[in-house]
Amino acid sequence: MGLSKLNLLYKETVLDHSQHPRHHGQLPDATAHLELRNPTCGDVIDVQAQIEDDKIIDLSFDGVGCTISQASASMMTVALIGQSVKRARELITDFSKLTIGDEISDQADEELGDAAILGTVAQFPARIKCAALPWHALDELLEKREVEKND
Amino acid sequence: MDNGLNNTRKDFKILDQIVNDEPFVYLDNAATTQKPAAVLQSIINYYEHDNANVHRGVHTLAERATADFEAARDKVAAFINAPSRKTIVYTRSTTESLNWIASSFGNMVVEAGDEIVISQMEHHSNVVPWQQIAAKKHAVLKYIDLTADGELDMDHARQQITPKTKIVSIAHASNVMGVVNPIKELAKLAHANGAYMIGDGAQSTPHLPVDVQDLDVDFYALSGHKMLAPTGIGVLYGKQELLEAMPPVQFGGEMIDFVHHQNASWKELPWKFEAGTPNISGAIALGSAIDYLNDLGMQNIHAYEQELVNYTLPKLLDIEGLTVYGPHDPAKHTGVLAFNLDDLHPHDVASGLDMEGIAVRAGHHCAQPLMEYLDVAATARASFYFYNTKEDADRLVNSIQAVKEFFANGTI
Numbered sequence: 141m142g143l144s145k146l147n148l149l150y151k152e153t154v155l156d157h158s159q160h161p162r163h164h165g166q167l168p169d170a171t172a173h174l175e176l177r178n179p180t181c182g183d184v185i186d187v188q189a190q191i192e193d194d195k196i197i198d199l200s201f202d203g204v205g206c207t208i209s210q211a212s213a214s215m216m217t218v219a220l221i222g223q224s225v226k227r228a229r230e231l232i233t234d235f236s237k238l239t240i241g242d243e244i245s246d247q248a249d250e251e252l253g254d255a256a257i258l259g260t261v262a263q264f265p266a267r268i269k270c271a272a273l274p275w276h277a278l279d280e281l282l283e284k285r286e287v288e289k290n291d
Numbered sequence: 292m293d294n295g296l297n298n299t300r301k302d303f304k305i306l307d308q309i310v311n312d313e314p315f316v317y318l319d320n321a322a323t324t325q326k327p328a329a330v331l332q333s334i335i336n337y338y339e340h341d342n343a344n345v346h347r348g349v350h351t352l353a354e355r356a357t358a359d360f361e362a363a364r365d366k367v368a369a370f371i372n373a374p375s376r377k378t379i380v381y382t383r384s385t386t387e388s389l390n391w392i393a394s395s396f397g398n399m400v401v402e403a404g405d406e407i408v409i410s411q412m413e414h415h416s417n418v419v420p421w422q423q424i425a426a427k428k429h430a431v432l433k434y435i436d437l438t439a440d441g442e443l444d445m446d447h448a449r450q451q452i453t454p455k456t457k458i459v460s461i462a463h464a465s466n467v468m469g470v471v472n473p474i475k476e477l478a479k480l481a482h483a484n485g486a487y488m489i490g491d492g493a494q495s496t497p498h499l500p501v502d503v504q505d506l507d508v509d510f511y512a513l514s515g516h517k518m519l520a521p522t523g524i525g526v527l528y529g530k531q532e533l534l535e536a537m538p539p540v541q542f543g544g545e546m547i548d549f550v551h552h553q554n555a556s557w558k559e560l561p562w563k564f565e566a567g568t569p570n571i572s573g574a575i576a577l578g579s580a581i582d583y584l585n586d587l588g589m590q591n592i593h594a595y596e597q598e599l600v601n602y603t604l605p606k607l608l609d610i611e612g613l614t615v616y617g618p619h620d621p622a623k624h625t626g627v628l629a630f631n632l633d634d635l636h637p638h639d640v641a642s643g644l645d646m647e648g649i650a651v652r653a654g655h656h657c658a659q660p661l662m663e664y665l666d667v668a669a670t671a672r673a674s675f676y677f678y679n680t681k682e683d684a685d686r687l688v689n690s691i692q693a694v695k696e697f698f699a700n701g702t703i
Binding site for chain 1: 311312313635636637638639642643645646647648653654655659662668669690693694697698
């Protein structure tokens with residue numbers, strides 16, 4: 141089989157997102173940002189968000205990482221811009237499920253869009269962390285924001 | 292067919308398997324080595340015939356277990372030419388050995404304003420313990436830089452090691468740069484300045500003849516699992532008078548001479564450091580690993596690996612867009628080959644190689660200060676041992692080419 145299995149992980153859409161990342165760089169009107177590291181490889185991602193009235197107005201990301209983490213971040217921004225904070229967190233959970241090979245609803249699959257394609261990472265256990273890193277960063281950012289709001 | 296040094300491949304059953312539909316090639320030996328049948332058998336023998344706690348019983352099995360446990364210590368001592376078993380302390384790993392040196396000996400000798408000198412190519416286990424003791428004692432942690440070639444810059448070493456230096460702690464062989472550092476020369480420099488010299492032997496002891504008396508190191512640390520033994524057994528060597536002066540790190544059973552209600556006295560060396568039931572089977576297996584290595588001969592292992600590097604390094608350097616870290620002269624490079632391919636992230640490269648059945652490491656190799664120094668986020672790393680072959684090297688080189696093409700074309 142050899143390298144042909146790589147096609148499962150590095151689909152055209154994934155390579156496109158990593159080579160031409162959407163919403164990459166600084167977000168001038170960001171209301172919050174969160175930096176997360178993958179201690180096993182040293183990758184670092186900084187997710188920036190503009191949130192108003194519990195709605196994600198805009199997202200961006202910056203940092204260094206592998207094809208999978210960069211593509212995943214790009215796909216995440218596309219999927220979650222415009223979502224309510226509540227729905228975004230639900231979709232983050234759905235994405236997590238996909239990466240460990242669990243089923244999700246058709247509705248969630250559709251809303252995740254390109255990101256749902258990364259579900260094939262479930263067949264590459266060593267790379268699940270790479271795909272999950274940006275989503276964990278955003279989830280932590282949203283979690284912090286809620287804690288601060290309730291304080 | 293090439294079967295490794297002295298046809299040793301057959302002793303490593305794990306190498307004979309199919310991974311991702313391809314014959315397995317193991318090139319992650321700097322992380323941990325595989326274990327030959329003889330070492331595995333020594334563990335089974337111990338548990339089937341001799342299992343008992345050491346230094347405690349008067350029954351026959353306790354005597355046998357103790358004798359084997361101590362015989363293994365003598366093998367370690369002979370292997371690194373330590374003067375006596377008193378100077379060989381069992382630990383969990385190189386990491387634990389270095390931590391003990393820093394937190395006990397370092398704590399004893401380092402004072403405010405003193406310098407601790409390490410290098411840019413140290414593993415985290417030879418960086419972080421020194422950061423801790425430097426912070427606690429208000430000492431200064433200094434780094435020796437590398438030459439453009441990736442070797443330790445000895446001119447810079449002569450500047451960094453000063454009369455204020457109390458400790459110099461350097462890897463004998465680098466787990467990234469593929470170089471052997473001049474520990475003997477560094478020890479002379481350290482001693483001339485009144486400092487203590489510590490050698491991190493994790494990457495050298497498995498691959499080179501090591502003579503701690505000739506190196507004149509004050510302490511030396513090594514791990515069993517990087518030299519055919521199981522995980523969880525390591526060694527701390529120290530000069531006897533320094534180990535005598537160094538306080539124990541852990542307290543409890545085994546390490547005491549006599550315990551009164553309010554105080555206790557310690558056993559003599561090396562047992563004063565070995566609190567609690569030790570890793571008996573691990574120590575015995577380390578002894579068996581040393582027997583295996585001695586049968587092959589460390590000089591032969593070194594020469595064989597050098598031959599593999601002479602064969603592989605020029606082929607890697609021929610791949611367009613491939614960067615190899617450390618010296619490009621094979622004579623100066625060990626079997627640790629860290630590299631990056633074009634703009635590809637090493638994780639992507641390693642996943643590609645994994646699909647070809649080849650195990651390499653990708654990441655920062657527990658050397659983040661070095662990654663920062665080299666200005667890379669991470670690297671891939673292939674590392675040889677004596678059971679690897681030129682065929683393995685060809686598979687690596689061809690697969691790197693295939694991975695490069697895959698990512699250039701987006702498919703194969």
